[in-house]
Amino acid sequence: MNTAGLSLDNVPEFRIPMGFFLSAPWFGMLAALLMLISPELISSRWHPSMLATVHLLTLGFGAMIMVGAMIQVLPVLSSQPVPAAATLSPWIRGGLASGTLFLALGFLFNQNSLFYIALALLAGVFMLFLGALGVALVRVKSGGDSVFSLRLAALCLLVTVLFGVLQLSTYMDLNWIGYSFERTDSHALLGLAGWGMLLIMGVSFQVIPMFHVAPAFPWWFCRGSSALLFITLVIALLASGAISKAALLMLPLIICFYGGYALYLIYQRKRKLVDYTIRFWQLSFTNLVLLCLVYLLHQLGLSIMPESAQFYLLLGFGFGLGFVVSVMLGMLQKIVPFLMFLHLQRACIHEPGAFMKLPNMRQLLPQSDSKWQYYLHISALATLYLSFFGGDLQYPLLFVAAALLLASFAWLFKTLWQANRRYIESMASITAK
């Protein structure tokens, strides 16, 4: 039996995940700025600004948070730290940030040299991260249900990155590789429904019962839903014709079932206080379930929109901002002050007097900040959805949505920055004694 899991000694230094969390909002702001400057990007998924925006959000914001969270969460869930996390983290963070910027600039200016730099940086970063993460995930002996999903998520990330690299080869006139652009959907599907979805599932199995005193997800549900999602994804990508189509219908059914069940468990929670993390979870799962339903209806010929291309953009933004980003914003409101408290508490373990004076979680990250975050995000999301149905008003509505999104990401940075400052001050007052 793994007794090492009972120790907190493997938890990385706080500055490591926080470095990632403080970097991410800047990319969200850049993406929002691009939308603000060129709302016409919504006309096509191939629009250069759209490609730049999507990658600023998925790599710069999404992956940045996810990598930081993974480094933090793995030792807690499995007692197995990501090896050399302290040494690798600045390189991973720097590489991911600069690689994403070069990629976005490459899309905007269609310059081969920018793509080459982006390719080298991003491929290097993901090799480094996945290598270290892979070692940790292989070493875990009794990981439980969450680690099962995280392993599948890491596999999906690996293939997403491979597809991404191949995807870039088409921009760089490397035709001899023989990669076809039609594979773009596979890259997107693996990144969103594979890596993003499975990672969130794995984390939710652990944190929803823990943070909100909700009933636990049964083990068969955790293992079953993750495995089924993974297998269906593989079939959807490898098979063709009717089998692939059937798998693409199964995917939203599985995801919808997971989202619905998670909402039910949240409803059953014992703590019914006003809590913005729980509201973010509810918002994200409601988005998820509704998106799955409209997608299924679309597949059955009952579309909510006349134009298929616009519908898929709505689906993509809905999943990315409505589900993934909502989960991340909610989790940050809880995990950041909790980690801060944990580290402060450990610092004053031999100082009972200092312990009584520690700031509590709500003093480290005030609830009023979380409240504003929630309302800014939900209004950005609502305006964004509305813009798809706005007709002639699509661009003005998208402009407003982008402005709200910019405010939301800026607010996130402000909140995290202030919380970090309070943490550093508290830590200094403990260590000074």
Added chain:
Amino acid sequence: MTSIVEYMTDQHRCCDDSFADAEAAVSAQNWGEAGQQWDKFSRDLETHLTNEEENLFPKFEQESGIYNGPTAVMRMEHQQMREMVKSMTKALQAQSVDDYLGLSETLMILMQQHNMKEEQMLYPMTQQYLTDSAAVISSLNDL
């Protein structure tokens, strides 16, 4: 027959109930109800921790020979919880909603994290070493 894992897990759930009720009452500024639920929680928590520290853990340590392992970590976390309970009692007496809820948020996550470690690792280990569940459970104090 109830196992040690089930018996101890039930005690956790019982503490969760009064904790959540106290928190809801403080949030609604229903101080009478909050005081009652908080007293129940503090009493139940102390009974549970004492069950572990003075009965279950020593038996486990004796049977397994593991003294500086998980039980030592759990004892340390119990102390942290007791410190937080003291601070929360003060906040309740001062009728300070913000202080109380800020602390309760923190204690709740601390407790849940602690409970998970016990329920998923320590109790099953204890069950392996202490096979006569009925005898162990009858020596523990009910909540």
